Amino acid sequence: MENKNTRSVSEFNTELKLKGFNIFQIEKDGNATKVYSRKDFYKICLTTGKSIIHYADRSFEANDTILFFGNPHIPYSWETVSSTYVGYTCLFSEDFLAPSDRSESLQQSPLFKIGGTPILKITVEQREFLNSIFRKMIEEQQSDYSYKDDLIRNYIHLIIHEALKLQPSENFDQHKNASSRLTSVFLELLERQFPIESPEAPLKLRTAQDYASNLSVHVNYLNRAVKEVTGKSTTTHITERIASEAKSLLQHTNWNIAEIAFALGFEYPTYFNNFFKKITGETPKSIRTQAA
Missing domain, CATH: 2.60.120 (Jelly Rolls)
Known part of the structure; x- marks a missing residue:
């Protein structure tokens, strides 16, 4: 069944x-x-x-x-x-x-x-x-x-x-707690951007301002609400989620690193490499090698 x-x-x-x-x-x-x-x-x-x-x-x-x-x-x-x-x-x-x-x-x-x-x-x-x-x-x-x-x-x-x-x-x-509700909306919208299904359909929302504009609120208001409820900044949530998706794409797809970088909104692979190493402490290549 x-x-x-x-x-x-x-x-x-x-x-x-x-x-x-x-x-x-x-x-x-x-x-x-x-x-x-x-x-x-x-x-x-x-x-x-x-x-x-x-x-x-x-x-x-x-x-x-x-x-x-x-x-x-x-x-x-x-x-x-x-x-x-x-x-x-x-x-x-x-x-x-x-x-x-x-x-x-x-x-x-x-x-x-x-x-x-x-x-x-x-x-x-x-x-x-x-x-x-x-x-x-x-x-x-x-x-x-x-x-x-x-x-x-x-x-x-x-x-x-x-x-x-x-x-x-x-x-x-x-909602009785406006900050809580806005944070919930932000986190759901963030999660809705994933998974990335194709290098030809890259990530559209990448910054706190992108999400604030999409939710029709001032970015400072969004930042305050998210920080108040979760203890993390809006940018940190976005960064961590992009890094998590990057790791998944490196482990479970055959896309080359340049394709993954583009799919996640990075103009150049070097920008992606620097971002990934800063967040995870590892290089995209090392993750790809471990998955092989």
């Missing part, structure tokens, strides 16, 4: 990356839960049930039907409270929407940006309408229609526009 589930997850990930989108129904028994690379895909969920959603530095408790918009660049977590939980999920990559020339505005949308409102309460009438759109997307996903990708893009934009017309939910609760 475990092997079948593993293959199912693997097949889902492969198909999702290949197509750039996937729409599925959330079943009552929870068997429709999918595992995927959250750092690559936007997410729209229409769900009915009780849950607690943590999004950036805010938390929201849902008891009825909500429409949720997840940005891969903003950490979030979802706690399902009720035993019955139903709805639909649509996953899509930024590249999938690129043909419509609208993807550049996604991160600026009030539904997807970090200071925006990604959760909306839905009435029974609105739920029926949105359910029909999700069902149509699932039908098209399974069809042989040559232009189904274009049609699914239109459905996604229709959902986004319908959401923009709704009043945002105001039932967000600021």
Whole structure:
């Protein structure tokens, strides 16, 4: 049974990356839960049930039907409270929407940006309408229609526009300990940058300023919060995580050292060598030799 589930997850990930989108129904028994690379895909969920959603530095408790918009660049977590939980999920990559020339505005949308409102309460009438759109997307996903990708893009934009017309939910609760919540968001965002899967897709966030900009907070505020909660600076966390990833790539891939340096955001291999030796006390070459 475990092997079948593993293959199912693997097949889902492969198909999702290949197509750039996937729409599925959330079943009552929870068997429709999918595992995927959250750092690559936007997410729209229409769900009915009780849950607690943590999004950036805010938390929201849902008891009825909500429409949720997840940005891969903003950490979030979802706690399902009720035993019955139903709805639909649509996953899509930024590249999938690129043909419509609208993807550049996604991160600026009030539904997807970090200071925006990604959760909306839905009435029974609105739920029926949105359910029909999700069902149509699932039908098209399974069809042989040559232009189904274009049609699914239109459905996604229709959902986004319908959401923009709704009043945002105001039932967000600021985390009781703002420093703790911001630190949690930072650490999750840091971890989400890994693993590095290809030298052609290098690490994008490398400095404390990069993370502060991504989280829409001042870098000094981020530094104070992280230092207060963990005792380490933001830069130390980033440096240690990059060094850990470097060691893993040296031990478990056949990429040459120059490729690993580039993948981790270093302009020259010498910069990477100096960084790695300063942090670990060893050279990249010595780690590679030990792994051989």
